Amino acid sequence: MRSFATRREALSLLLAAAPAVTMLCACTPMVDGANDPANAPTVENGTDTSKFVSAVEDVPDTNDFQCTTIYYTVAINAFNRLVETETNQDGSLRIEPSLAESYEVSPDGKEYTFHLREGVKFTNGQPLTSHDVLYSFKRLLTHPKSCNRDIANPILGADRLTNGTAKELEGFVIHNDRDFTITLEQPFEAFLACLSMPGASILSSKVLEEVGDRFGIDPQATVGTGSFIWKSWNPEEGLVLTANPNCWESPPRANGLNLRFVSDPEECRSMFENGEIDILDLDEVGNYTEFFIHGDIYQNRLYKVPRIGTVYIALNENVTPLDDVRVRKALQLALDRQMLLDAIYSGFGSVENGLYPHGLYGFNPDLPEIPFSPERARKQLAEAGYSDGFDLQFSVNSASNQRELELVNLIVSMWKDVGVRASVILLDEANFMRLRKSGELGCYTAMWTADYDDPDTFAYTFFGNKENTTFRSLNYGREDIMERVRKARSIIDPKLRLQEYRDLERIIVQEDAAWIPLFSRQRLYVLSPRANGVQATWNGSVKCKYREVSIADTPNE
């Protein structure tokens, strides 16, 4: 997976795969009748959308979930995975059967035998078979534009299939149409969690062989087994998905999804106030968020869910004096992170002290707090020989929003208080990404959200190997730690594995100060009076639970 420092990437991630949650994820907020659903549009491209769930959606460049890391709305609503990650009453997570009605894991943790659910059909009427699953993984590994190979990489022979030395995926053995076994190169406890990622959605081999590259572009060529059927895609307006009446799970509660392409915060706010949107992510309305938080009108219609992700500051150890751990610690100590959270996000979130945010499997509540101590920061700087401070370039993606810019300014301001003279460098998005991937950005801030409920989604992504750490412009230098990160993946004993990840977290963040964790944010939605049953998934996404939302005939009071 990638981290995205640009506004667009960050926003997309917020929408697509927010971090894991530990809070209640199903609630039906009380709402008032301020908005009038009668104003909502009822016809989109000839389809009566009056009973559709209406929400704001980013314009995707593709809905081929294997070739994107951002746009998963079609994947999670029109397709299914072998398994899904669900939240328990106590907030813990569990892996639930989905297309695979059951599975067994071998004692050595390497073999996963799946049994497909009987009677599952794609919306074109074709039955789901083991061959479709194999095709999905082979395509994931071999498609030139695939962005999610990480999901299938643990499978035995994945590398050889990817690099062309093998034509078949060695670790995938089909027993019959419904039963197959996946063998991993080495044990990987998070493998099932990875299989619940949108990129692991199962597609139809026959359809793909017919439609080729039209998959993900042409709604009619994008056939899944999910709760909705992708009906249309108007680049100027949005996506329309209709309910799949024959869905193996049962039809969704609403007649469909009307996902509007709106980027202007004012327009988003106006559409919601006019009843044209049922579920509004307040990240979409920028400064107008305040208007939904204050007063008494929306209090009963606010829906708050933690997002499993960390806003962090990357420090490039290849850049002097960031190669000095004392300097990095000084920069950590100079930041009043609670103040930053309060000033920018009105305090909706939690200050983080490690890699793994609140809610993620492996989160360590006992991790020592990184204190706000300008004095200690100055002391550290002095010890490092920078009593007078030093100059630092703080790179910012020009596509960042007002809040992100304000965050950077505040960070710079706080660092300035200890003598660090950080200058904000605005880079266009392409340049920003290029420099970051090449490990040349000196310092930047971004948010990383969990793809799956495992500390590996942070540890390996940022510190799993040299490539990964370069890719994030971290240039973390400790090979021994990166080796331990890689080995941690295959520890079979969960307790030992968890302890290893927590030790690594402590070393990387608190001892090496390889990055500065700031905070994890709370996600805020506001709901229309007619929307019932809104739920969020483990990582705070309501998109994955659109099938549970119903549209009332009369607005809830």
Add this chain to the structure above:
Amino acid sequence: MRSIRFKIAAVSIGGVLIAILCVYFASRYTIQSEADHRSAQTLGLICQNTKKSLERYVESIAQSTEMAGSVAVDKLDSTVLVKQGVVGSSDKGSSHSHKQSPELDEYLLKYTAEVQDEAAIIASHTYGVVAYYYCLNPDLSNNEHGFFYSRAGKSGFEERESLDARTFDANDLEHYMWYYAPIQRGRPSWVGPYTAHFLGEVKLCSYLIPIYKAGALVGVLGMDIPVETLISQVSSIKVYDTGFVCLIDEYGHVVYHPELPPGSALDSSMGPDILRQKDSGDEPIRYTHKGEERQLSFTTLSNGMKLAVIAPAREVNASSYRLNSMILLIATLAVSVLSIVALLLTRYITNPLQRLTAASQRLATGDYDAALDYKGHDEVGALTTSFEHMRGQLQKNIEELNQKALTDALTGLPNQRHFFDLCDRERACLKESGKDAALLYFDLVDMKHFNQQYGFDEGDRLLCATADILADEFGSHRTSRFGQDQFAAICDLDGMEKSLARVFRRRQTANEGKTLPLRVGVYSFLLEEVPSSVACDRAKYACDQQRGTYVTGYRLFDATMLRRVDTVRHVINNLDRALEERWIQVYYQPIVQASTGGVCDQEALSRWIDPTRGFLNPDDFIPALENAGLVYKIDLYVLDRVIEKIHEQRELGLPNIPHSINLSRSDFDSCDMVEEIRKRVDAAGVRRSDLSIEITESIIGSDFDFMKGEIDRFRSLGFPVWMDDFGSGYSSLDVLQSIEFDLLKFDMSFLSKFNENDKGKTILTDLMRMATALGVDTICEGVETSEQYRFLSRIGCSKMQGYYFGKPMPKQQIHERLR
């Protein structure tokens, strides 16, 4: 009875009426619904159009304020605010205390100036803004309060003293709701109308935005518009003739109303909840104001005010009223026209039926001539044709039936009943022409034997030939066949004899000579004017007087016959009374034993002693009663008297002398005479051998076998049976051979010419010998002289009866004689 025409007309008109009423009320309902809908739409349209105009204005204010608000947010420096402690507390979303600092004041001064610069530009380019301001949260600074600019004439805005929120009274919403309402709502909103005292107590509406930074309230930014501007845009609008547009605040109080003061309620009759809705929708809202029904449509402006369009319902619905009146008129006309059409159509349809009904009614009275000219090709036409056909057939059948009822089927002559009618007419004709009428009754003699001899076909031919002769002679309308061999005719009395002579002559050669004698009875109306039937009866009587003769001839009914007939009628009419009142008396004539001269039997004989007519001979009433079939009453009566007499004799101690009684042929037709006599005799305890039954030889011949059987029954029961009047008629010796009698009683005719010649003596002598040879006892009646007595004794007659021995005498006399 209701006629079909009435029923059809009633049903048709009723149907038309119901249909039109249904259509009328449906139309009325539809029109009313449509009118309501349209009126609501029309008022709604006026409402929406007016709203658009106002909204353009209101929204431009809101947009401008939003623009200024965005500036106010964007220009906030988070760094300063964080450093000054304005934001950054974890106490999210609420104002909090912080240390006052000159740096913050300085920043706020600079910040508000920047905001004001841009807000001034925005406000100056926005129509209708009378003031714009930014009132800082007093918690931020004690010194900086923001800015406040109001319009000064047409030149632009001038700065006013900034609004220090510390001085605001949170309870004085009338004046400070513009500040507190948006904070309470937490979002941009319209406030007002309210009274802005800092602008000279003018009524304003304000669009206000609470400015937040990281959850902390920085201040309230707003722009004002005068309510008067809104009012001016609606006050001139005229709806229909007298309707108008008004403005109401969000609490339902009047902002502008041409008839009501500001602040008053719109109208209590409308109901309190209606104006709480967002708009009036598609249904008309009506209420009454000072007795006038009004219709209202309203909508909510984005500033929260209600825009209401009000018009009198009569003006709004004028077109529907006209339409309803028109429909009522059309419905009335339609009912009238269709009723008339229905009546005419019913009349047209039922007229042939009515004529047919009339024709059938006339047919029922025997009138076959009612005109039926309907030729329509429908059911009634078919019915008329069928009826005509049926009527014709019926007429034909009735005529045929009449023909058969009035004429004789064989000869074609009028039958008896018809003849009597014809007679009456003919008599009248003859009388008119001064002539006398005679009624002739014809009887072919012994037709029965003719039929037996020649067969019925030949018999019929004879009857037809006879009919032809009579019709030819007297005219077919004056001639009749009464039945069997009887005919009748009426003719002029004067030519009667000649006519009869011609008839008699032609008869001889008729039917190729195979003919019969013709007996004729004639009744002249000169004797007495009687009905034709009576005259015919009398002619028949005269004819019957020739019975026993086998010759052709005629006999005129005379006065004697008239009397006899009268007697017969009297006898028949008074028989029961005569029996009851004992006008009939039984006389007993002694029969003596020739050898001893003593009475050995007594013949019981009935005598009618009429209180008015005196003594009637048996010949006067017995034949009449025989013909009437009533003689059995007398015969049984005689039996009863005989039985009484026998009992009396016993009681008197007189010798038990047997009796004989006479029976007629008709007695056997009236009852089982054998059984009847047995029962009475046995019941009376009389010996059967003491009662002899006298049966004349004439009645045996009429039905030989039957009578033979009855005689045998009498004899087998022990009753002696005598043949009476032997030798008076066509006595057949065959009878004596076939039937056994106990005694032969010789008719007195044998003795009538006792002294003139010896023929009678010779016959009697031979008969006596024959009887003796047969072993049958004999009586000779009519013995009147001793000479006769001796002669009879000599030839062997065992018993005698006659005046010589005694006349028939009453019971008392004979009792005396027996003593």
